[in-house]
Amino acid sequence: MVFDLAWLPQLTQGLLLTLQITTACIAMGIVLGILLALGRVYGNRLISTPCSIYIQIFRGTPLLVQLLMVYYGLPSWGIYPSAFISGVLALGLNTGAYQAEYLRGAIQAVNQGQLMAARAIGMSLPQAIRYIVLPQAFRIVIPSWSNELILMVKYSSIVFSVTLLDLMGVGKRIAARNFRYFEVFVVVALFYLVLVFIISQLLRLLEHRARIPGLGEHAEQR
């Protein structure tokens, strides 16, 4: 087993790209996920059906296929997204579908009586969703949403296939030169592991801070 400190600067560069892509696609997925979830729960059939179809398609096809369709497929329609844009777009469109489903579950977990009460005191439906349902749904969704965030950190490794030098891409490039596949990928794996550990600790903190009193963790102790 031979390790080389010279790998670290390159891998750190790769780590930065992995972080950028993950952050961008998660942000895109949150916006998309909220719209899709609201469409599915509160939309009439004209709105909820397209939302369901979108979710079915993006959950039912491999992420790699979606990425290759964006990067190599769109140019045949006259659209030339860069590798970075393609990566963010494909990952964001995909995670949007998953986040929508998590959020839908959370919205439906908020007691229906609260919505009725809000309407009874004169709130419009959008107001009730905005001020009563969503703030609670966001807090309920945090645990499953943390899962999705951690998954996206790791799924982002497929962007090496569209020439991007993320952690995985850098690792592959180093290993192709020195043939130390095992050692290089052990280091790459450690980078991911540490990154995921830090993220999951931050999310645990967020989950604890944002918990609804009387719901979820520590509820039994009260």
Added chain:
Amino acid sequence: MKIHRAMAGVVVLTMIVLIASGGLVVAKDKYIVASDIPWAPFEMVTVNGEFFGFDLDAIRMIAIVAGFEVEILNTGFDVIIQNVITGKADLGVSGFTITAEREKTIDYSEPYYLSNQAVVIRKDSGLNIITAMAGLGPRKAIGAQNGTTGFYYVEDELKGAGLDIEPKGYEFYPTAILDLVSGRLDAVIQDEPASQSSISAYPDLLTIAGIINTYEYFGFIVAPGDPEGLLPRINEGVSELGLKVVEAPGGAKTLVVTPGSPWDNLLKAYFGPPNDKLEAAWLVCKDLLLVDRDVDAFAKAMAEEASK
């Protein structure tokens, strides 16, 4: 009685292990050949998914004259060496340039082909070989396949020399060409025959800006130390097919092809005609190679069919 039975069991078990391990030492009759397909005209695939091309037919012909069987395994180029080292494949046949760096980890056969690197650009780009390599195009991006000598040329000789360019590595060669066509790259570096082949796929769009004479010899690769004793059989097979490697004083090697030999005909067949003609010719001739196992007749027929 019981002890005897146990002893008999041990003896039988030992014999089984001995026979089984003996079977591993005896030369296998079928070897796995790892190759990155497609990389025309060396590695190609028909519409029905059958593998052909100069390299693949050459190794099949070598196997026939040397008396073994091959099975072709399609993998990414940059993992072929790893597959050979770890025994997932016995041979690497994929237009491998013999380099000192690679020779540290694997063993090569005698050289069987001499190649140089070609620089492919878009016709309408207004670039030439110097401006393209200097990163003067709008993208400053030069593409090549991961793990190839072309890619290392871009990284070491261009980027390494301080030029303002972005080397872009691709898993598969055709996708690099696709990105050149769609304008994400200014140039693609690849071995000359493969570049010629990609030009023939986009004759109106792409052109070869120039050739960088790197004088690279291709060799077949095996695991370090050649544990299966394949290299002597391959080298003899190549020479029997009509390719001699002559070493000149000073260490330079010259590849001498016997005119009219199967090797000569295979070269004539594969270097020149466009890909669709090669595929049509191979489909007509393949039974001579795969069923009749007649290397002479196959190479002759391929040369004739492909030039039609």
